[in-house]
Amino acid sequence: MADKPLISVITINYNQVQVTCELLNSLRKVTWPNLEIIVVDNGSHEPADQISKDYPEVNLIRSDQNLGFAGGNNLGIMHARGKFMLFINNDTEVEPGFLEPMVNLFENNDKIGMVSPKIKFYYHPDTIQYAGFSKINIFTLRMNGIGYREKDDGKYDQVTETNFAHGCAMMVPHRVIREAGMMPEDYFLYYEEHDWSMRIKNRGYRIFYQPASVVMHKESISTGKASTLKTYYFTRNRILFARRNITGIAARLSCIYMVTVAIPKSLTLYVLKFQFNHFKAYIRAVMWHVKTLNKRFRINEKSKIHQLHPLHPG
Numbered sequence: 001m002a003d004k005p006l007i008s009v010i011t012i013n014y015n016q017v018q019v020t021c022e023l024l025n026s027l028r029k030v031t032w033p034n035l036e037i038i039v040v041d042n043g044s045h046e047p048a049d050q051i052s053k054d055y056p057e058v059n060l061i062r063s064d065q066n067l068g069f070a071g072g073n074n075l076g077i078m079h080a081r082g083k084f085m086l087f088i089n090n091d092t093e094v095e096p097g098f099l100e101p102m103v104n105l106f107e108n109n110d111k112i113g114m115v116s117p118k119i120k121f122y123y124h125p126d127t128i129q130y131a132g133f134s135k136i137n138i139f140t141l142r143m144n145g146i147g148y149r150e151k152d153d154g155k156y157d158q159v160t161e162t163n164f165a166h167g168c169a170m171m172v173p174h175r176v177i178r179e180a181g182m183m184p185e186d187y188f189l190y191y192e193e194h195d196w197s198m199r200i201k202n203r204g205y206r207i208f209y210q211p212a213s214v215v216m217h218k219e220s221i222s223t224g225k226a227s228t229l230k231t232y233y234f235t236r237n238r239i240l241f242a243r244r245n246i247t248g249i250a251a252r253l254s255c256i257y258m259v260t261v262a263i264p265k266s267l268t269l270y271v272l273k274f275q276f277n278h279f280k281a282y283i284r285a286v287m288w289h290v291k292t293l294n295k296r297f298r299i300n301e302k303s304k305i306h307q308l309h310p311l312h313p314g
Contacts, residue, residue, distance in 0.1 A: 004034040007099060007171075008082030011090045012072040014042045017050050019091050019218070024055045026093040032100060038079055039090075042072040068188035069167065077182055086171045091218040093122065101212035102171045105159070113176045113205025114165040114197060117213030120152060128152050129217055132162035132209040136194070138250045139257045141238050143194075146209075162209045167193035169215040172200070179203060186244070190230070191237035198245050228281040235266075235285035243289075 009027060013020040020039060027037055038059045041048040043066035052060050061079055063072065073087050084103060088094070102115045119130035131147030143164065147156045165172075170193060180203045184195045197207055242254050263286060270279035 005083035008080035008085045010076035038076045040072045070183035070185045070192040074182045098213040113200040114207045116165040118211040122216040122218045130166045131156035133164040164197040189233040232281040
């Protein structure tokens with residue numbers, strides 16, 4: 001297997017042992033011969049012993065507390081030995097040959113820093129969830145998902161450079177993580193991969209979408225399609241992304257847009273729809289920023305780099 005570098009597959013389990021086991025079942029069928037699988041049990045309340053019992057090949061890392069998406073993945077990184085690391089949601093299933101096309105991109109271009117596969121909806125397998133991302137609008141802080149909810153009719157079957165990887169499934173070389181730092185833990189949930197993508201791009205690397213690799217995503221099992229948890233973190237982190245990544249006049253214009261347009265519009269819609277729990281979650285997210293106005297959120301995710309395994313050929 002000298003010509004097949006080690007790939008570390010890292011996924012997070014949080015009170016979803018059966019869902020995680022379904023992913024592990026599909027990973028047993030992959031054709032890549034040199035693989036280690038790391039499951040981070042992220043402070044679950046329910047026992048995760050079934051994973052160790054039924055999948056002895058898996059390295060189960062237990063955290064006493066929920067570290068969030070970035071924190072859980074970073075814990076996995078510190079136990080990973082692979083030349084390449086694949087971060088994948090536990091609520092997914094994969095095709096047997098999905099790893100090879102992503103690795104081939106990296107092996108043919110050392111300036112590629114991240115690759116995400118084509119992601120489709122598990123319960124609607126003819127429909128695309130991700131075929132890349134557009135540029136982010138630095139004023140509205142929104143981006144468009146390319147191919148989102150479109151039929152998979154071959155339109156998005158070309159390898160293309162994209163602006164952001166997708167947190168559901170993304171492969172990153174060990175050396176790039178060592179250079180750019182690990183995932184930003186300020187977010188806890190949502191927007192981490194966008195921030196990480198920005199930082200890796202700022203290091204001179206490119207991000208690609210690889211349609212020959214396919215992942216099926218069981219969308220929204222973790223937080224629910226309309227959960228107040230999602231409302232809170234998505235709102236909070238949308239603004240946090242700006243505070244960490246946008247400066248100068250663009251930052252001022254973005255702030256003006258949020259205060260005069262985005263926030264009033266969202267709050268009004270929640271009232272009109274009688275979604276008062278979401279209204280409260282949105283207010284809490286905004287107030288979090290009011291309370292932290294004097295705090296500087298600068299990118300500083302290299303402090304744990306010394307805890308990574310040494311670089312090696314894989």
